[in-house]
Amino acid sequence: MSPPFDASITAPQDAWEDKRLADLHPVAWANPKPMDWYQLVIVGAGSAGVAAAELAIAMGLKVAMIERHLIGGTCLNTGCVPSKALIRTARLYADMRNAGRYGGKVPDHIEVDFTAVMDRVRRIRSHLSGGSSVRRMASLGVDMFFGNVRFTGADTLMVNDLTLRFGKAMIATGTRPHIPNVPGLREAGFLTNATVFNLTELPKRLLVIGGGPVGCELAQAFRQLGSKVTIVQDKPLFLEKEERDAAQILSDAFARDGIEVRLNTTATAVRVENGVKQVDLLSADYKSTIEVDAILTGVGRVPNVQGMDLEKAGIKYDDEKGISVDDFLVTNNPRIYAAGDVCLEDQYTDTAAASARIVVNNAFMRGRMRLSELVIPWCTYTDPEIAHVGLYVREANLKGIPVKTFTVPMHQIDRAVTDSEEGGFVKIHIREGTDTILGATIVARHAGEMINEITLAMVAKIGLRTLARVIHAYPTQAEAIREAAKAYSRTRITSRLRARLQKWLARTTE
Template sequence: MSAKFDASVSAPQDAFERKRLAAVGPESWNNPEPSGPYQLVIVGAGSAGLAAADAAAALGVRVALIERHLIGGTCFNTGCVPSKALLRTATVYAEMREALRYGARAPATVEVDFAAAMTRLRRIRSHLTHSTSVRQLVASGVDVYFGNTRFEGADRLSVNGQPLRFDKALLATGARPQIPDIPGLKQAGFLTNATVFDLAELPPRLLVIGGGPLGCELAQAFGRFGAKVTIVQDMPLFLPHEERDAAQTLSEAFARDGIEVRLNTGVVAVRVEGEEKVVELVTDDYHSTIRVDAILTGVGRRPNVHGLALEAAGVNHDELAGVTVDDHLCSSNPRIFAAGDVCLDKKFTDIAEESARIAVRNALLGGRERLSERVVPWCTYTDPEIAHVGLYVREANARGIPIKTFTIPMHQIDRAITDSEQDGFVKLHVSEGSDRLLGATIVSRDAGDMISQVTLAMVAGVGLRTLAKVIHAYPTKTEAIREAAMAYNRTRLSTRLLERIRRRLGR
């Protein structure tokens, strides 16, 4: 039996939290009185909504931004920012335990201070309110409203009953955690990304339901803090959208961190016995149970469309897929556009922000920009990180596109060797018979930064022949990208050409 743990006990609302909440959701806020129709009304002030407000304000239009809860949405308050702060501290603890790997003396014992890590998280989140606050939005010319939104017609809505009219509107309400329908789960209590960063103490034993990016990132973080972590995934693999060798590399990293991964496993029931949560599992018809102190659900996100009365505005939508939009991000109502998690399958901050900027230009300037024309990378911030841009091999095959792949293992790269970070690879996909980049996957501790070079090359139409000419500072891990490009160049040396070169050099 582990020491008593109570997941319902939240970390104290210290000065950092008070500063954050005052900046992104002030209790004393009074909504403005509209003097007429807005040229643009944005519903939702998360990553997409803030990017849209910034773009619209720069154009000098009358813009209103409506938020139901807190400015910054999931990414700032309960997603990217707090998770990456926590992951960084967890990595420090992992490096302390593995000091011998770097030629240093490991401490006799590594004492984890989870409360200090959470305080650092809150301090960082509070500091970043300088770029995410109500008052900054107002200073840029945006009218900010707090409250519940309901559409009353094709060109009007209400905020807490207060009517607003608009020429154009943008739906950017984001998404919320999807809760699995498991008997006993709600009664036993569980964590989501919306609550996990409020923990006051580390759960000794943690079950993570779902092997997607969120589940994998937090599983590794909590495992490195010292929790006994089990990931349960009802599929034969985790990170199902990534390359199989990428997921395998991460699987090996999880094993070193002591994380247990159970694939092809479903959670069929949860019950409480004393201070423990007893979880019943089924793996290929084999029944088993595990006892944990906390359960984290990470099985995906569901778009926030409920309660908006979108029917009144003539906006087609679905509870699971979200708002239906075309490639220009316009809904079935030509006045109303959508951006971010509420309408997109890929729910990443960078895609949300870019889709919002496209939607604003199309809505206000009559643009015809297409989201499908954008080259958008994403990254799972485990250790090693897994970053991707463009097509996967399976996608190219499904489209009938002949593809050739060039792979450089990180253990061939000098800087990866000197850093003792040899796990992973750089994999570049090109259209067969040419050097045109179609996609890439990078697995490395620095993959999220490294993928930007490939993304830039794809946007600029730079092929592998040109990438092979790019000189990198030595030693850096990005040399792996040039090595992959040079591997392509070597394939261009046909047997006949090589023979001609040898004859010439032999003169």
């Protein structure tokens, strides 16, 4: 019998993995001799750290960057890159099974080669690791250190046994998976996003604890690859941040795919019997037990703030919320900033990079860039995707902002119909009485691509009136955005204006 899937699973040591590790943390790497003083020391070499280092070097600064594990952080190694590679292959298999929707014939025998699927994930991850490699960082002029960091004062820290002095420092240590406190879970073994991409064998039965973006994405991907998947969520809904009609469409998609979703349900205990994981579930007063081969936890993230002696640098932090910063990303030590997931509520790769650029500008160019001024889009990469930017209606209501919403169902868009991808909508919120865009939600197969047009409009302060004049290539699904804008334009034709037009037309035709 196969051993249980658990958190100790490591990636196969193949050529792809060897290259990735050689790029991101070479075994033979020797830390350089520190300079007497650095203008900027960056703690953490994930998306935020790399973005800060690139900008600071371009400005001619003396920069040191320290990483405890792998350059590239969660995004490259255990997050965005491997998950999207896996999701793409999973969608391929889903499309094969749904070939009848497109007038095709479903293959007689669809066999998932999970080993090949994961080999592709590792190959893509290895290929992209070159862009963040230690050699590239060093070639730019960054002094790259590997090791554990301990702050020793307001302007000094140690990495292993080396002391680094700095004028400014930026902490970008990111987050790690939160492990739910379920009795027996650790003993039985479990997966997180940090280990799930190391699998080489497809679990026949998978339990996903948590109905957030990570849990939903991976649950659907593994179901499309052939696992029997159950999602357990202790809340009455999943994707609780999103609008309810968006989450409902995804719920329908999960039902279509055969994913069992148990809401208001808690995993209360785990045990292993005859090599099989037994998970006790509680929903209200109803108790049940399911058998699974693997358990994936996706119930949030924990900031990496421990073990750095932040107190010695006078830095305020919280074990759950991370490092405390103001709107300029300064900690309560004016020499030290923070960026990325370790201090942000919106934990997305591009947001981390954007926050790092704010830090460098504010620290060295007397900038006054504010975190609150960022317009931040995000996307959950399920099928269909759910993307959002700006305010939700409930948020606008809490702020006392009057809102008008324009919604276009995807089944009214020609390209969505020809693609047999009619499920979803484009919903744009504006400040009532104006054409100012406050926010938008898109549910569509390519929502992550489509949301960028609205994000650009918001950043450039382009209103719906202008978007209505933008000619879109036909046919594309992004036409739904223009249709929403056209719906706004039609509201501008008031009864008084219509009456004036009719009088003018009557005179011109006499």
